[in-house]
Amino acid sequence: MERLIDLGNGFWNLRGDLRLFGLLNVGTQASLVRLRSGRFVALDSCAMDMPTRDRVMALTDGGAAVEAILNLHPFHTLHCATMAQMFPQARLYGSRRHWRKWPDLPWQDQPVESADLAARLAGELDFSLPEGIDYICADQRVHAGSLLAFHPASGTVHVDDTLNVLPLPEWLRRTMGLPRLTFHPTLLRALQDRPGAADDFRRWARGIGADWAETRTVCAAHSGILHLGPQSLADAVEAALARVEPGLNRT
Numbered sequence: 001m002e003r004l005i006d007l008g009n010g011f012w013n014l015r016g017d018l019r020l021f022g023l024l025n026v027g028t029q030a031s032l033v034r035l036r037s038g039r040f041v042a043l044d045s046c047a048m049d050m051p052t053r054d055r056v057m058a059l060t061d062g063g064a065a066v067e068a069i070l071n072l073h074p075f076h077t078l079h080c081a082t083m084a085q086m087f088p089q090a091r092l093y094g095s096r097r098h099w100r101k102w103p104d105l106p107w108q109d110q111p112v113e114s115a116d117l118a119a120r121l122a123g124e125l126d127f128s129l130p131e132g133i134d135y136i137c138a139d140q141r142v143h144a145g146s147l148l149a150f151h152p153a154s155g156t157v158h159v160d161d162t163l164n165v166l167p168l169p170e171w172l173r174r175t176m177g178l179p180r181l182t183f184h185p186t187l188l189r190a191l192q193d194r195p196g197a198a199d200d201f202r203r204w205a206r207g208i209g210a211d212w213a214e215t216r217t218v219c220a221a222h223s224g225i226l227h228l229g230p231q232s233l234a235d236a237v238e239a240a241l242a243r244v245e246p247g248l249n250r251t
Contacts, residue, residue: 003052005225010034011154012059013219014046028076029221030083031158032056032066033151035124042069042090043149043158044076044221045083053086066090070112072147073160074136076221077101093117095147097136113147126150128208130162132201133190144183144190148208155216157208157233163240165220180226181218181236188247198248205241209234 005013012032030046040060048056060066066087071080074097084092084105092105093112110116113135118127128148129135135145146160157163161184183205184190191197215233218226228236241248 003049004055007154007156007217007219009151009154011151011156013156013158013225014048014052014056028079029158029160029219030079031149031156031219032059033125035067038065040066041121041125042066042083042087044072044160045069045079047079047082060087063087064089068093070117070149071095071098072112072149072158073143073221074098074145075140075143076160080105095136124151124153126152126212128204128211130201131204132192132197132199133187134192137186137190139189142186142189144187150208150212150215152214155214157212157215157218159218160221163218163220165218165223165226181240183240183244187244188251191248191251198251202241202248205237206234209237 003015005015007013010033014030014032028046029044031043033041033043035041057063063086066089068091069083069087071077071094074095077098080094080098080102084090091108093108093110094102095111095113099107113127113129126149128150130145130148133145134142135147137143137145143161146162148162149158150156151158164182164184165180191201209232212233216228218228218233220226226236
């Protein structure tokens, strides 16, 4: 299995292992983005086997070219220390939950979802925080909220949990009537307890479909990589919304 996947134009997706109860491998991910300066930003943290680590180090001048690590999902915390040790010179960003889970790591003062960080990387990466749902849910089992990143140069969306790519064979998906792109199964439990939350989420979802219309690839954490082909991101999001519409209507 290829672990470091070159998606072109300065974007590499790293597929990692995450085993539930030590048995079922549901997978996880990180990505490397080469900036116009030639330096790199890492999206999320992920453990690597030695061949993959060697490739990453060769790509990034022994790790010295990685200037920042952006931990985007507040519940993806297992490998924060591993990545911080691999790239000790990199500025380390995370959500407030990352700060609480790893208080001894050298976190930047600004959280990863801050507008200032987004402005600093404007033109290189676009970020979007879902509306209508909690980014850090009080229920520790609800992981639908995450900060999404879009790399315009490669047309790649990097997303943890909010959007899922079902890793099912085409024949099985067609038989069961399943789309490739879905929302996280805890989405409805993540909705904020206020009027209009479902409408805000719909508007946000359709907004990324429109704003990121040049998307060609979606990299999802626990499932896989979706190459959209002739389908647009807007079409894929609309199909995913249709599947959760009954639940959104009940809220």
